[in-house]
Amino acid sequence: MRKLPNDTAGDLLTDVATDSAADKADGPIRRCILSGERAERGELIRLAIGPEGQVAPDVRARAPGRGAWIGVTRPELEDAIARGRMKAALARAFKTGPIVVPDDLPGMIEEALTRALLDRLGLEARSGTLLTGSDRIGEAARRGKVWMLLHSSDSSPDGNAKLDQAWRVGSDAEGSGQRGIVLPVDRTRLSVALGRDNAVHVALTDQRAAARIDQFLGRLLHFKGEGAVPGPGKAV
Template sequence: MARSAQSGNCGTHRQCAVSRERKPLDELLRFAVDPDGRAVPDLKARLPGRGVWLTCARDVVEKAAKGGVFDKGFRHPVKTAESLADTVESLLKRDALQRLSLANKAGLVVCGFDKVAKVLRNDGAAILLHAADASPDGCAKLDRLARSGAGGTRPAAAVLCNFNAEQMSLALGRPNVVHAALKQGGPRGKFLDAVARLERFRAGGAVYAAA
């Protein structure tokens, strides 16, 4: 029985090559070696060959890139770009925005101040999205509606400010998006998972807890 439990744990946990701690896969990032001999992020953990796992945190990736961790993990010298942590963050951000786009195609995203306000008042929106460069005044007004929880009949909406207006506009295929509401539905969970991963990477462990 003990061997069976250990085997199951092996399938869902890996050891961070920097901290040497065993962690769940959703708290880690996998890296592989590309045909040019470079260490590259493998966010979906699908690339062939030996992999090196790191805690999903910018400071951990930066330490690994500078400290020869990849050479040791892959058991041979590999090229490691100084900008590796920036590359990881860019890929995590792109993944989250792609999932937001899928939620939009599923009809779960509402844009524009007035439409978002209506959803917050009446339709029980689960997530409120502000562009990082949105007007503080507009954000404050919608935040108050989010905190009110549709007159106290539901929990307050969560608020995310992870992307700027240009990024949100491209993801949603609409111009000048600064506020949006993400309603409940299938693709919502995948988007929140991707945002949590991005926030974990940026903050070194602070995770957005999706409802």
């Protein structure tokens, strides 16, 4: 996440998403209630609170009412929950009654981020902006038609390497180390999301579609503590 100028220690834990005029004036930038760092909404995770004070992930930022934002990794969140820092930060953010932080909140967030990514991939599949099948992907990659290459978690290293090499050739990036990204989902779950049989590899053939997937995948991998995702078509 990027730091914005004029950030002061006194307001690190006060940013809450509301529909107030001040919130609208602040634009799409939000502040993590744990780290104090600021970033665009799409890079953070929104948390909502239920009528009984229970906290739940709202990764699509659609739940009504107040919300709080976090941008930390899962290990950092787990540590904050264990130390009581998360509950205290939420209490300051929501300023309501008792706050209930589920023990499995980190797992709930990771699953919600994974579902959001798979749903987005499903939409791209229905709109015709992605390919599956090693032969089709390899041909498109060698012709320079692939913007992003993805592999399921249970794909074979040899199969990945062959498609990665085809992508480098078509991207005029031989020797760069450019390679596809291994997704944190297996072929079974990926196939269900795409509505296709045995989807082991996925190629995004549209630049804007690749950018959309890059955002969803980047947020998931950051939360898992696996670092940033290279942008579509960029070497790693």
